[in-house]
Amino acid sequence: MAEPSRILRWTALWHEHVGNRLRRLCLSLAFAAAIAAAHLAWRGTLPARASAAALLLFGLVLGISLLLRERRALSTQRGAIRRILVPIEPELGARALRAEALSTRTETDPTAGSPELARAHFARVLDKVSVERVTAEARRRGARLAFVSLALVSAAFVAVAVEPMRVFEGFDVLVARRGVAPIPLSWLEALRVTVQPPAYLRATEQAILPWGAAQLPESSQIVVRGKPIREGRRLVLTDGKTEVSFVDDGADGVVARWKLQEPATLRVAARFGDVVILDPEALELVPVKDAVPEIELEGAPRTLSLKEHDRIEFEYLVMDDHGLERVELVLRSGAREERRMLLKLDGESKRERGAHALDARDAFLRRMFLPVVATIEARDNEKAKGERWGKSQAVTILPPAIGEPEGLRYAALESARDSLVLLLDQQMETERRKKQALPPAERKQRAEAEKELVAEVLKKLDAVTSNAYAGARLSTGLSTFVLGQARALRAKDVSRRRTEDVLLALDAALRGLGARDAAEVAKRLADAADEVADGARLALRSEKRSRGLERVALALGVLDQGSANLRRLSALGADLGSVAESEIRRIRRAEAAQSLGQVELVARHLAGRLRRPTPSFGSAGGNVESGKGAESPGPASEADKQFDQLMQELEQLAAQHAEQIRRVERSLEEADQAASAEELAAEAKEQADKLRRALQDLPNTGAQAGSARAAAALAREHMNAMAQNLERLALEDAVGNGSSAKDQIHQAERLAADPNRVNDWLDRNERDEIDGAKRPLDEALAWAEQALQRLRDKAAQNAARDLSDAADREDKFAERASNLAGRGSHSEARLPEDVEDSLERAESVMRDAARELASGRGQAGLELQREAQRLLERSSSGRTTDESEPQSSQNQESGDGSQGRKPAQSGEVPAAEQAERAAEFRKRVLDGLSKERRGRLSPAVERYAEGLLE
């Protein structure tokens, strides 16, 4: 056995000099590996992080394995010899190893030799080893290890010192899970967050706190600015799903923009490859969606029948969270829709109240046969997501059956006609009885009965001209015609002949009305037939079958009712109604056979037929493919045609007379211009200068009202105005000013002379100045009046020939008016009394106008012409064939066969709740009318205003 003590001694020495240093080296190695790993992991990519982790692990493992190897090596004799002796003295070391091996073998194997000898050999070998040499080697080895250790630690420290946070960040990134590092870090200082709302909100940018929570308008732009705390980091703004990079803002900072569409928790972060390190502070944002406008419609939802209303009022309140742009009235019926703008706004207003009235005679309502759903809809100013409309609850309007209003109106007029038939019969019966000597009592009774019948007829005629039948009224022209006929019955004793005339006239008008209405109703019924066809076509598609069948059933019901109403409208209506009913039966046969294709075909045929509302068979004379048929006797009365002819001539007269007025106006204007006051300019200037000099000493305004001084001051003002008008050669105005100035001077003198008005005295000087001003004023006024008259005379001379021609024409117009009035009172086409009066007055005024014009008094003649024109226009009521209702501006379709002038377009009359505004408007009109008027449009304005006030 060797001396264990030597080996132990070597081991102790080795531990002392190498062991500690080796441990330090291992620690340094681990430290350096960690720092290197952090730097590598900082890149953030998966390979980098994996490499960093591997490096760290390697360092740790290496260090530990070195230590373990050293310990293991020194734990056995052999190991110690190899570790310590062999590197120093290789030969001796080998011999020691062999000796140790022998010693060990002899311990276990007696045949190997003597253990004692082996041990002694081993000891002798060991004795040859120099302890000093071992110590020196251990020291040298230790020093080397210490150096390496120092180098590693130094390098690591340098790496940390240059960018200490990089190491921290690297570690943070290294241990990241799911792309997010566990330890948040701050990235920006001087952080500022501002919000820019969407442009349509027209709001300014505002700042918000960079942390916490906020509710902001949807689509707002969030702008985050700051200064990076550490350079070289790729900063982003993120909500965890999406990222927006920060970019240089050009002012040593960075900025990022975020569009807020959904709720988000925003944070600043730094991205390292696949990993982000978040900022500890977060900003929770919730977008506030732009709501569609809300509309409150008074009384909705409700259903009403159009028959029972002349107008339908819509009172609404529209509200929006940001701003309103447009408010519309939307009418829907079946597949049809019409939109009408009520308000167009600038997007600022968030609340609007309004009202709209829909006339029962509105063209859209009249055309519809299915229920009309009316809503008020509004759009706000948000456009990014397309048009979004808020909608009110609905008002459902049930239109009358097609043809019902026309049928009611026709029946009313027919009833009046039938009453006339009874009256005629009564009169004829009386005549027959008279031939047989009628007893007085019976005669009286019959007379009473006749009067009652006349009264009944007149009552019916009055009613039919003033009533509306589910919105349908007689046209103005036809009403005038009927009233004219009624007038004939108001005579004291209505003769049989007169009754016949009136009866036949009304009969002709009734048949004409019936035929026109039948044509119009037929066309509307065609729309219902189309609806049947469309419904059948839709039902052919299996997925829409029930909806299609529903449309067919609804429209067939409308057709049934409509055709029944059509049949009542004169012979044409009876014909077309009969055709419609026959085709409806054919449709129903096809329906019963479940052949929707045939339903569609028949419905289309019916629609085509109704759109051509001519008689089923019409021929003026000979029939082709056969001989001639029977002739009819021709029209029994042409009163309606005569009336229309009368009205046409009246319209022509009014138009030509208006042209005549324009010619006279032009003549006078040209004459005025020709009779220019250019040559008077110098004199006028002179007069003006005199006036100015004279008024200088008059007092200025400011004195007590009602005093002499105040009157004098007013005189000064008027004189000043007069001077200006003289210079402008506005002689008429100058005369007016002069008269006013004179009046004020007179006032001043009177007030000053009143002994009771102590304060109104003027001192002698001022009275002298007043006296001084009077003379120039009088002279100027006289001059202006004379000059004005000279000018007028000259103008009249210039215009004399034109005025003379105009007078002749005016006389001819008067004759024509007289002729029309005469025809209107004596022919079958009677005019109502007021119309006849207007015509007669127009004639009289025209004659006066002619006289004035002939005398050269152009202005006076012109005024009378204008009055005559007003009377002519008042008399003209339109023809019996005119449309019954005015068209709205949105629906300008003119029906087939519509002749005669179109009535004026309807305007929107302020509804009741706008009465205050309407009253104010009327007041302004009246105020305006009361003022002095100028200009060529004044007469038209006057006529219009008078019409308003009537």
Add this chain to the structure above:
Amino acid sequence: MIRTPRLFAATLSLGAALVALPAASVLGAGKSRVAEVSDAITEIDVKRAEALLADAGGESRSLSFERARLAIYRGDCDAATATLASPDLRETREGADLAALAESCARATVAGFVLEDQPRGIWLRLQDDADRALAPYVFDVAARARDAITRTLGVDLPRPLRIDLVRDQYSLSAVSGLPVAAAETTGTLAVARWGRVIMITPRAATLGFPWEDTLAHEITHLIVTRATRDYAPLWLQEGLAKRLESSWRAERPFDDRAWADTVARRALENGRSIGIDQLGPSIAMLPTPEAASIAFAEVTSFIGYFLRDAGEPALRMLLADLKGIGARSAEPALRSVTGRSLAEWNAAWQKDLAAAPQPAPGARPPQVPFTRDTARRARLSDLLLEQGRAASAAEVISPVLVPELRDPSLRFRVARAELDAGNQSEAQKALGTLSEIHSVYGAWFALHGRFLRAQGDLAGAEQAFDVGIAVNPLSEDVACEGERAPKGELATAKLPTDPSRSALCRAARDRVRH
């Protein structure tokens, strides 16, 4: 080198024949089958056309076209529309035109009411089922007219004879293809097209029209078309139709056989002649009703002259020749049969017309024109009568009764008013007799029939009723044999005993009820 040239030539010929014959048969058979079908359809031989199409085998555009055409001839426009829906057919001009016709026809005819008189071989489709009451009359007239005219012309007409009774001119246009504007301008009542008669129902015309003669007129067209395979010129078609439209029945009052010569001569004299060779594609498309009337008169007069001069056998030969020659012009056939050209015939006819003596006065006495006063009285009387004021109605209208008054409508008005007022004898006096009127007015004849029956002249009454029905069957006065239902008593009013006439009367009163 060919050793046996003769053998070679024979072989070559045989080979050529063997190739040519089948090719010829293939080419020739296909083409001729379409033509055969087309001819059968044109000749209104529907059954033969159906059989040929069934045998045709295969399909071609031409055959499909003929199939569609046949469907139209059968009156099945819906089926024709389906066949013509093929883009192949619609690409061609005639296919597109036929498709348009089929579609408009289908719209006007589907779900119509079809009635058949199988024993007499008449097929009647009603657009308005309210015309059912007319069906027995239509069957009767159609059968009698067809039978008589086929005998006259020596041509048969395959059964059934198809008639479409439509509601108005719009439907007439839709079913026939005649432009509606043309129909309205000339007052067209009926056309014969597509192997059918298409006629407006008498209910469409307020005052009626002589529908029986119109129906016979159109049937004549169909027969002539069949006889000539539609190669007859227009003057021959219209001349024969006009001449034969009343030949199937007994003579009736105011059947003026000389009217055609009178009107034609007058037109020649005052320069308003149309010319038998200037008729255009159809008289229905002439610019005015007056032109149409003159045209009818001229062709009728011409045919009358032809028959007088050449005789009926020549006419039949002419029809056969036109079919045989198959030319668009009648000149070859005319020359072949008569030895003269159309121009020569025309000249001869005009000469004959000019030389003929003036018609005896009194055939159609001069008419007193309607005055304004007459119109007034007529309307007042109507209004009073509507309100049941018969006495006053009679008083108002009776002054129009002057000895020269020959207008039956006015006489009827007076008579009606007197009758409603309870003055039977005055009514009869006012109505007058046949010699006191100048034309047919349905209601006059109905009232006349009523009076005749009251006097015991049943045969005369029936004749009078028939005349009325022949022009205005759905007038209450006519259909109800001169009896009007009192106001408010339509449901319980007296009806004729004859079932057909009773149905007609009910239908007429339904019209009034509305």
